[in-house]
Amino acid sequence: MASFPTQTATTRVLPFPTQTATTRRTSPTRSQALSDPEPVSGEHSSKMVTRTIAKEMEKLRRREARERKEMANRQVGSQKAVSVILRREATKAVIDKSRKKGPINSKKLLPQTLLEALHERVTALRWESALKIFELLREQLWYRPNPGVYIKLIVMLGKCKQPGKAHDLFQAMVDEGCVLDCESYTALLSAYSRSGLLDKAFSLLEEMKSTPGCEPDVQTYSILIKSCLQVFAFDKVHILLSDMANYGIKPNTVTYNTLIDAYGKARKFSEMESTLVEMLGDRRCQPDVWTMNSTLRAFGNIGQIETMEKCYDKFQAAGIQPNVQTFNILLDSYGKVQDYKKMSxxxxxxxxxxxxWTIVTYNIVIDAFGKAGDLKQMEYLFRLMRSERIKPSCVTLCSLVRAYAHAGKPEKIGGVLRFVENSDVLLDSVFFNCLVDAYGRLGCLAEMKGVLEMMQEKGCEPDIITYRTMIKVYSFKGMDSHAKELIQLLPTVKRPPFKRDKPDF
Incomplete structure (x- = not known):
């Protein structure tokens, strides 16, 4: 991918001074000096040259220091200007022109300041702010269209599920005369596929095939294959793989790893094995730690611990070293079969x-010991997590609540809620549904009903799982009127998404 061009402050390098630039008023002219040189001892001459060099070097240092300070001041001023302009855009207010330094010229900002601000927001996926800065960048007198900047923005918009904005930016890129290539088309295709617009992505793929200089490469196909696998469209994956073979495009390590991981999660072990064999037969694509992790996860998720351990030994024998994610997979697999000795x-x-340890590591072990009923070890790990300044997530809190519910300790759940009140953990419907289920199991019906009020205070709407859990509890307790009241609300409530993105689960 192309990178943002950055402007660096260069230090002026001057030639080493060989003679002084000034001459004493009483010194002879150049012709006189050449015809009748004044005899000077070697030691005295050496001292004069040394002093002269020292003076010149001191002047250079002062000049460079002054230039660096001026550059820093210009950068600070430009950064303040960007900040003020963004505030102006956000509030639609007019900049106060009575400022001592006069009105800000928004068309003469430093390139480095704008590009650094843009890069910062693109990295943080703050797409709205990034687009505002990009519009400000396009207003500058020094602006020239740069395909690399456009591509980074389009990729960012794809990650933020903004395919419409990505298309608009792609069209602006065309209108400004940027030369399109495979990378620019692939960025837009990625934006479509990430949002599930596979028809548009496939249509763009066909357009790439017929556009000279923009033919799809292995990265294009790998992105599209991954998106198809996420929605279990295995038939489309086979079409793409055949298409690659017809155009002579060989899969790379990323392609193989994507296929192995998806087949493992779908429990298509024959396809996973054949893909791994094909990968091993390709000298250009050697298995790596991602290949190992995908294979271990596939067998660990279904409890085939012995097979998982054999694969681990084989990958290590091949020289592939594990990483933290590998150990997280092992911990999770051992926890599912309650093999706490191997976990330890x-x-x-x-x-x-x-x-x-990462937040994933802590969440896995906290959940495992919680399910085992070892509350002492679970609470110790939770305290250790906080002492390591790793912020707990909803996944962490759900594990605590479930463990206390199974142990019959409602007062401990109250402690979790007090922790929530004193923290900035972003709560979601999954946590509240877990809380409803926990209070229902414990028979704390008043507290269970109070969870609805908590959700309203936190701006989180109940979903169909919330009400079904409460209906089940009310029906079990013989509270039919309460159950019927909630049943009438079911058609009006939203359903949870099919896929929940939990990066720390």
Whole structure:
């Protein structure tokens, strides 16, 4: 991918001074000096040259320091200008022209300031702010269209599920005369496929095939294959793989890893095995740690621990070293089969060889010990997590609530809620549904009903799972009137999304 062009402050390098630039008023002329040189001792001459060089170097240092300071001041001024202009855009207010330094000229901002601000917002996926800065950039007198900047913005919009904005930016790129290539088309195709617009993505793929200089490459196909696999469109994946073969495009390691991971999650083990064999037969694509992790996860999720361990040994024998994600997969797999001895062995290994625990690691072990009823160990890990300054998530809190509910300790759930009140953890319907289920199991019906008020205070609407859980509890307790009241609300409530993105689960 193209990168943002940046402007760096260069230091002026001057030639080493060989003679002084000034001459004493009493010194002879150049012709006199050449015809009748004044005899000077070698030691005295050396001292004069040394002093002269020192003076010149001091002048250079002062000049460079002054230039650096001026550049820093211009950058600070430009950054303040960008900030003020963005505030103006956000509030639609007119900039106060009575400022001491006069009105801001928004068309003469420093390139480095704008590009750094743009890069910062693109990295943080703050797409609205990024587009405002890009419009400001296009207003500058020094602006020239740069395909790399457009591509980064289109990729960002794809990640933010803004395919319409990505298309508009792609069209603006065309209107400004940027030369289109495979990378620019692939960025837009990625934006379509990430939002599930597979028809548009396939249509764009056909357009790329017929556009000279923009023919799809292995990255284009890999992105589209991944999007198809996420919606289990395996038939489309086979079409894409055949298409690649027809055009002589060989899969790379990313393509193979994507296929192995998807087949493993779908429990299509024969396809996963054949893909792995094909990968091993391709000398250009050697398995890596992602290949190992996908394979281990596939067998660990279905409880085939022995097969998982054999694969782990084979990958290690091939020279592939594990990473933190590998150990997280092992911990999760052992936790599902309640093999806490092997879990402890993995934890000790990570500590011995200084593998830093992530939020995923903590969530896995907290959930495992919670399900085992070992509340003491679970609470110790939760305190350790906070001492390591790793912020708990909804996944962490759900594990605590479920464990306390199974242990019959409603007062401990109250402690979790007090922690929530004193923290900035972003709560979602999954946590509140877990809370409803926990209070229902404990028979705390007043507290269960109070969860609805908590959801309203937090701006989180109940979904169909919330009401069905409450209906089940009311029906079990013989409270038919309460159950019927909620049943009447079911057609009006929203259903949870088919896929929940939990990066820390």
């Amino acid at each position: 062995a993995v934890m000790e290994y990570m500590q011995k060889y200084h593998y830093s």
